Amino acid sequence: MAETVLEIENLVKNFGALRATDGVSLDLRQGEIHALIGPNGAGKSTLIHQICGTLKPDQGNIRFSGQDITALGVAERARLGLGRTFQVSSIAPEFSALRNVMLAVQAKQGTSFRFFTPVMRDRSLTEPAMAMLERVGLAARADIPAAELSHGERRQLEIAIALALESRAFLLDEPMAGMGPEGSKALTGFLDGLRHEAPILLVEHDMDAVFALADRISVLVYGKIITTGTVDEIRRDPAVRSAYLGDHA
Ligand SMILES: Nc1ncnc2c1ncn2[C@@H]1O[C@H](COP(=O)(O)OP(=O)(O)OP(=O)(O)O)[C@@H](O)[C@H]1O
Numbered sequence: 060m061a062e063t064v065l066e067i068e069n070l071v072k073n074f075g076a077l078r079a080t081d082g083v084s085l086d087l088r089q090g091e092i093h094a095l096i097g098p099n100g101a102g103k104s105t106l107i108h109q110i111c112g113t114l115k116p117d118q119g120n121i122r123f124s125g126q127d128i129t130a131l132g133v134a135e136r137a138r139l140g141l142g143r144t145f146q147v148s149s150i151a152p153e154f155s156a157l158r159n160v161m162l163a164v165q166a167k168q169g170t171s172f173r174f175f176t177p178v179m180r181d182r183s184l185t186e187p188a189m190a191m192l193e194r195v196g197l198a199a200r201a202d203i204p205a206a207e208l209s210h211g212e213r214r215q216l217e218i219a220i221a222l223a224l225e226s227r228a229f230l231l232d233e234p235m236a237g238m239g240p241e242g243s244k245a246l247t248g249f250l251d252g253l254r255h256e257a258p259i260l261l262v263e264h265d266m267d268a269v270f271a272l273a274d275r276i277s278v279l280v281y282g283k284i285i286t287t288g289t290v291d292e293i294r295r296d297p298a299v300r301s302a303y304l305g306d307h308a
Pocket residue numbers: 074077079097098099100101102103104105106
């Protein structure tokens with residue numbers, strides 16, 4: 060079996076009387092896309108927040124690359140290579156796409172002072188940053204300020220930044236949201252390849268994308284995972300059909 064990169068064990072999160080995460084265990088293995096689906100309010104975002112560190116679980120453990128990260132903050136988790144993308148905050152809107160990725164390359168290299176070379180001419184930053192933009196299909200837009208990029212392009216940029224930070228796993232929270240059919244198709248193709256760079260935990264309402272991409276799917280209902288399986292297993296599961304899929308099955 061492929062190596063487990065991320066392992067969540069018996070996670071619990073209460074909001075007052077509401078148990079939004081109710082004993083969730085799941086894992087993410089090298090090379091896979093593991094989709095997390097469930098009806099509105101099932102607790103998907105609450106779970107993602109606990110994995111990336113913006114919410115503290117009441118019980119349970121999270122292990123990443125063999126290390127217990129339950130007590131670590133967001134920045135420490137990111138430094139270990141847990142990449143949450145599609146957070147607008149990781150993009151500086153006034154900077155070009157290239158400059159945004161260069162900042163990530165620079166952060167990773169840990170070099171913030173360069174006395175002799177103006178930053179935009181520093182090839183040790185521009186070359187790897189440009190290579191990342193090429194990998195996500197954004198090279199032609201390198202000089203455009205991030206604020207002027209389309210919705211889909213900003214998501215590509217987020218991934219280029221996450222790649223530059225050498226993410227060892229991606230947490231993607233509804234990447235297809237707000238995309239037109241063309242954009243969704245392009246992003247689906249891109250994510251299909253991205254799993255080979257680092258495994259992806261994908262929260263997504265777009266079932267066409269989920270069925271096209273997922274190696275495994277976990278179904279969350281009222282804070283509990285009711286089942287985990289392949290696309291075929293999930294499509295056939297009567298409990299999933301009645302709880303969630305309906306017409307999509
Ligand atoms: N900060 C909070 N305080 C109180 N209740 C919260 C908080 N965040 C989420 N909840 C509640 O926890 C439950 C799970 O919400 P969550 O946003 O995680 O669901 P979701 O599956 O991501 O939903 P959606 O698909 O609509 O994004 C919901 O009942 C929600 O109202």
